[in-house]
Amino acid sequence: MPNAAENSHLRARAVARPLIAVALAAxxxxxxxxxxxxxxLASEGASLSDPVPQSLLPSTPQKTFGSGRPTxxxxxxxxxxxxxxxxxxxxxxxxxxxxxxxxxDQLPAEDLYRAVPDLDVTTMFSGGPLMxxxxxxx
Numbered sequence: 001m002p003n004a005a006e007n008s009h010l011r012a013r014a015v016a017r018p019l020i021a022v023a024l025a026a027x028x029x030x031x032x033x034x035x036x037x038x039x040x041l042a043s044e045g046a047s048l049s050d051p052v053p054q055s056l057l058p059s060t061p062q063k064t065f066g067s068g069r070p071t072x073x074x075x076x077x078x079x080x081x082x083x084x085x086x087x088x089x090x091x092x093x094x095x096x097x098x099x100x101x102x103x104x105d106q107l108p109a110e111d112l113y114r115a116v117p118d119l120d121v122t123t124m125f126s127g128g129p130l131m132x133x134x135x136x137x138x
Contacts, residue, residue, distance in 0.1 A: 080119055082112075095119065 072091060075082040083094040085106065095104040095116050104115035113119060 077120070080116065082119075 070086060072084040072086055074084065079098055080103075081096045081098075081100075083096070085092045085094065087106070087108070090108065092106040092108060093104070093112050094102065094106055095112070096102055104112065107115055
């Protein structure tokens with residue numbers, strides 16, 4: 001059975017722990033209230049029409065893929081880039097090699113592997129949002 005000295009020591013520890021926790025929480029709140037991050041709007045600063053500084057441009061020209069048509073997204077791999085475009089009966093796929101040469105243009109999914117047999121879409125990653133959309137009736 002604990003003696004009186006041990007009981008008072010245990011009671012003191014039982015009271016001290018919550019007091020320490022409250023003191024730490026209060027200190028955190030006081031410090032956090034002093035921090036006021038400054039906000040800014042996306043429209044502040046540089047305009048979209050301002051030229052991009054040369055230091056931010058890539059040193060080698062970027063390969064461009066695509067036809068300029070509206071796109072649902074792209075899949076990019078080591079050897080191929082697939083551009084996915086909306087079509088009247090579902091998505092259509094255009095395949096470009098790593099140099100940007102068009103290999104297949106506006107094919108439905110079932111014809112894609114026949115046109116480019118060594119294409120493996122499981123090793124490709126999305127170069128943008130991929131989604132299905134309903135096309136408006138013409």
